[in-house]
Amino acid sequence: MSFVVPKESYSGKVYEVSIGTEKVANFGGESMLPFLSFDGAVKNRPLIAYEIQDIPPDDWPDTVKKVYEGVSSNPVDWAKHCQDKLGAKAIALRLLGTHPDRLNTSPEDAAKTVKDVLAAVSVPLIILGSNNAEKDAMVLPAAAEAAKDKNCIIGKAQEANYKTIVAAAMANNHKLIAMSDLDINLSKQLNILITQMGFDKERLVTDPMCSALGYGLDYTYSVMERIRLAALTQNDTTMQQPLLGDVGMYVYKTKETQAPEADLPLWGSLEERAVAWEMLTASAFMIAGAEFLIMRHPRAVEALEKFIDELM
Amino acid sequence: MALSGVEIFKMLPKTNCKKCGHPTCLAFAMKLAQRQISIDACPDVSESAKQILGEASAPPIRPVTFGAGDKAVKMGEETVLFRHDKKFLNPAAFALEIMDTATDSEINSKVEAVATSEIDRVGQKLRIDAILVENASKDAAKFESVVKAIAAKAPEIPLILSTTDPNAAEAAVKAVADKKPILYGANESNAEAMANVAKTHKVALGVYAKGLDALAAFTEKIKGLGVSDMVMDSGARTAKEIIEDNTLIRRAATKKTFKPLGYPVINFIQRDNTMLETLLAALGITKYSSIIVISSVERWKNLALFALRQNIYTDPQVPMQVEQKIYKLGEPTPESPLLITTNFSLTYFIVLGEAENSKVPCRLAVMDTEGLSVLTSWAAGKFTASKIAQFIKDSGVENEISHRELIIPGYVALLSGSIEEKLPGWKVTVGPREANGLPVFLKARA
Ligand code: B12
Numbered sequence: 001m002s003f004v005v006p007k008e009s010y011s012g013k014v015y016e017v018s019i020g021t022e023k024v025a026n027f028g029g030e031s032m033l034p035f036l037s038f039d040g041a042v043k044n045r046p047l048i049a050y051e052i053q054d055i056p057p058d059d060w061p062d063t064v065k066k067v068y069e070g071v072s073s074n075p076v077d078w079a080k081h082c083q084d085k086l087g088a089k090a091i092a093l094r095l096l097g098t099h100p101d102r103l104n105t106s107p108e109d110a111a112k113t114v115k116d117v118l119a120a121v122s123v124p125l126i127i128l129g130s131n132n133a134e135k136d137a138m139v140l141p142a143a144a145e146a147a148k149d150k151n152c153i154i155g156k157a158q159e160a161n162y163k164t165i166v167a168a169a170m171a172n173n174h175k176l177i178a179m180s181d182l183d184i185n186l187s188k189q190l191n192i193l194i195t196q197m198g199f200d201k202e203r204l205v206t207d208p209m210c211s212a213l214g215y216g217l218d219y220t221y222s223v224m225e226r227i228r229l230a231a232l233t234q235n236d237t238t239m240q241q242p243l244l245g246d247v248g249m250y251v252y253k254t255k256e257t258q259a260p261e262a263d264l265p266l267w268g269s270l271e272e273r274a275v276a277w278e279m280l281t282a283s284a285f286m287i288a289g290a291e292f293l294i295m296r297h298p299r300a301v302e303a304l305e306k307f308i309d310e311l312m
Numbered sequence: 313m314a315l316s317g318v319e320i321f322k323m324l325p326k327t328n329c330k331k332c333g334h335p336t337c338l339a340f341a342m343k344l345a346q347r348q349i350s351i352d353a354c355p356d357v358s359e360s361a362k363q364i365l366g367e368a369s370a371p372p373i374r375p376v377t378f379g380a381g382d383k384a385v386k387m388g389e390e391t392v393l394f395r396h397d398k399k400f401l402n403p404a405a406f407a408l409e410i411m412d413t414a415t416d417s418e419i420n421s422k423v424e425a426v427a428t429s430e431i432d433r434v435g436q437k438l439r440i441d442a443i444l445v446e447n448a449s450k451d452a453a454k455f456e457s458v459v460k461a462i463a464a465k466a467p468e469i470p471l472i473l474s475t476t477d478p479n480a481a482e483a484a485v486k487a488v489a490d491k492k493p494i495l496y497g498a499n500e501s502n503a504e505a506m507a508n509v510a511k512t513h514k515v516a517l518g519v520y521a522k523g524l525d526a527l528a529a530f531t532e533k534i535k536g537l538g539v540s541d542m543v544m545d546s547g548a549r550t551a552k553e554i555i556e557d558n559t560l561i562r563r564a565a566t567k568k569t570f571k572p573l574g575y576p577v578i579n580f581i582q583r584d585n586t587m588l589e590t591l592l593a594a595l596g597i598t599k600y601s602s603i604i605v606i607s608s609v610e611r612w613k614n615l616a617l618f619a620l621r622q623n624i625y626t627d628p629q630v631p632m633q634v635e636q637k638i639y640k641l642g643e644p645t646p647e648s649p650l651l652i653t654t655n656f657s658l659t660y661f662i663v664l665g666e667a668e669n670s671k672v673p674c675r676l677a678v679m680d681t682e683g684l685s686v687l688t689s690w691a692a693g694k695f696t697a698s699k700i701a702q703f704i705k706d707s708g709v710e711n712e713i714s715h716r717e718l719i720i721p722g723y724v725a726l727l728s729g730s731i732e733e734k735l736p737g738w739k740v741t742v743g744p745r746e747a748n749g750l751p752v753f754l755k756a757r758a
């Protein structure tokens with residue numbers, strides 16, 4: 001019995017998304033499951049963006065907060081630090097201060113922050129709201145306008161608020177993240193609603209909702225695998241958008257990134273554990289199909305980039 | 313090769329006698345073709361048909377076990393490529409590599425690290441599963457003595473004995489044969505002698521051939537030499553080689569029922585950079601490795617890898633869950649606080665752990681929400697005020713306690729009013745959102 005290489009050839013492929021104007025970054029575009037180069041062409045490396053905020057990261061645990069001490073009191077310094085010192089290929093600015101439970105800053109404040117950050121860096125910018133559906137519907141249009149023609153990614157449009165956000169991304173020439181609640185059908189549905197408004201399906205990024213290692217990772221992992229398979233095998237144009245894993249905000253809520261070794265000696269070094277938690281969460285989603293990741297800890301990013309080198 | 317239902321049907325007695333529990337022979341044949349039952353269920357099938365069908369209906373990846381007793385490691389038997397199709401069965405095993413050239417104290421501390429690696433997570437006991445002893449010295453006597461020393465120090469830990477020298481293999485395997493180690497590795501140049509050692513001592517054989525063509529031919533050769541329990545090494549060492557070879561092997565075995573590659577896979581991923589090694593191990597967990605050989609077992613690394621393995625190998629259809637009941641923490645008195653949560657294992661064990669941390673004795677009412685977390689079950693209408701009220705009434709807890717106060721998770725604070733309406737005489741107190749706020753919260757009340 002001789003071995004015949006069981007290759008697959010797919011009818012569909014993932015759309016390639018290109019962001020930024022001065023420096024450009026690309027992701028997606030492949031026609032096979034992650035890293036299986038015998039089945040199709042590997043177009044791009046997965047892209048990792050560094051996450052920053054418009055307000056100091058008081059809610060981040062010490063393990064990752066202290067890495068940005070001295071720069072994180074101001075988003076412009078923080079963004080420059082990521083670009084110049086850490087070699088960030090893209091930066092994700094989360095406008096958390098606009099959340100009604102935070103500083104409740106105005107859409108105009110947010111727009112100014114976006115302008116300042118854009119003026120300070122040349123790598124592509126991802127602009128994220130505070131995840132308050134109502135407030136995002138006001139903040140993100142202002143932010144999108146402030147970044148007009150800079151080819152950013154705006155996010156996240158959800159079922160509850162997508163209309164104004166989609167319109168703003170379209171009017172100002174941006175890409176867009178569509179986020180739904182961990183369900184392949186909801187994800188498909190939202191992408192249909194958004195494209196029905198005239199938004200180009202090839203300018204969308206799908207966030208099927210992230211989760212952390214040990215806390216729901218299995219669900220996100222399988223939803224991603226199923227979306228990627230639907231894109232390739234069924235040539236389903238509502239599933240062919242690149243996938244986002246917004247890992248930092250889920251990972252750094254877990255106890256594993258916060259509990260000191262003194263309290264839990266069996267868990268080992270807190271410092272290393274936190275980095276490993278973020279890095280493994282991101283790697284699992286990348287293997288499941290995510291082409292785009294938003295992360296926090298430079299050591300986690302660095303290790304993941306090395307891993308990607310070995311996978312390419 | 314896999315047989316179709318009709319092909320199988322032709323070999324059955326065709327009497328439709330129903331003894332197999334199926335209405336017709338054809339129905340039984342269809343189940344057999346999908347590997348959902350065993351041929352043994354039909355008492356009347358001929359011996360010759362049984363042999364053909366037994367082979368065809370065997371799992372596409374051969375089950376192989378190593379180690380003895382409670383800590384024996386089961387591998388193989390997987391039937392799918394994606395966990396959403398069917399639960400992955402036998403979790404990848406982690407094996408720590410120990411060189412026979414290391415000093416006694418290095419060896420001791422590594423064995424100790426494996427022996428004490430066990431951690432409880434979500435009700436499961438997880439550990440570094442095995443030790444691989446590497447014959448780096450190329451000295452047969454040295455190898456044998458190190459293997460013996462490790463087996464004496466940690467008699468329960470399953471072993472993989474790694475050498476290409478048949479003499480070293482014979483000596484070492486003989487010394488610990490009752491522990492059912494894996495002998496790794498047979499290759500083109502030592503195949504007969506190594507197969508002989510494995511056969512004599514009835515242990516599984518690790519086989520190495522570079523590339524999948526050569527590997528497929530080589531497992532056939534070893535099988536011809538009388539050894540059928542194998543683990544395979546295709547020579548893949550980089551991340552790219554591992555994901556590609558492992559995927560092709562799993563595809564060939566499960567989709568094409570290609571028997572020569574239908575054995576568990578061993579991957580060697582040791583790296584000087586332990587973060588990178590951790591990522592390679594994650595690749596092994598997600599992409600079809602049965603044994604992952606690592607060079608270090610830091611506690612933080614173990615915890616992260618155990619969590620990932622647990623996530624990937626959990627049943628995607630049925631969340632892990634615990635029994636609905638009132639659990640007693642410590643020795644609660646009638647005055648002790650009563651808390652409520654859902655029966656999703658993860659939720660239960662986190663809340664249990666934190667409540668125990670508080671050292672305050674209490675009762676934890678765990679409600680059946682079909683294994684959904686607090687917010688998910690609330691959103692799904694399974695953790696509602698009326699269901700909670702009903703559960704509390706039916707549980708009989710009112711006979712055990714002297715107070716009427718229920719502490720609910722902070723995330724469902726908005727339920728407090730309606731629970732009070734449905735449970736007359738009760739007071740609902742909103743607890744912290746995250747369970748890690750419980751120690752402070754409970755202590756402050758005590
Ligand atoms: C994994 C997941 C799922 C899984 C199910 C997992 C499971 N077994 O429960 C799946 C994919 C099936 C799912 C489905 C849905 N989900 Co869901 N899901 C999640 C996710 C990502 C993680 C949930 C989890 O495992 N948490 C971990 C456990 C341990 O948390 P927990 O039970 O809340 O326990 C913590 C605290 O509550 C506290 N605690 C617990 N008990 C107690 C008790 C006391 C006394 C105290 C003081 C504290 C306390 O301690 C724990 C740790 O701190 C969350 C988002 C997120 N990141 O939280 C969404 C989330 C819970 N889901 C959500 C929704 C809406 C749904 C769906 C309705 C929608 C859909 N996608 O179809 C369905 C409903 C299910 C159905 N119809 O069958 C929403 C809920 C929104 C809301 N606020 O109502 C969330 C928050 C996502 C979001 N939109 O932001 N989901």
Ligand code: SF4
Binds near residue numbers: 325329331340356357
């Ligand atoms: S027991 Fe055997 S002979 Fe009887 S119905 Fe089932 S398959 Fe047919």
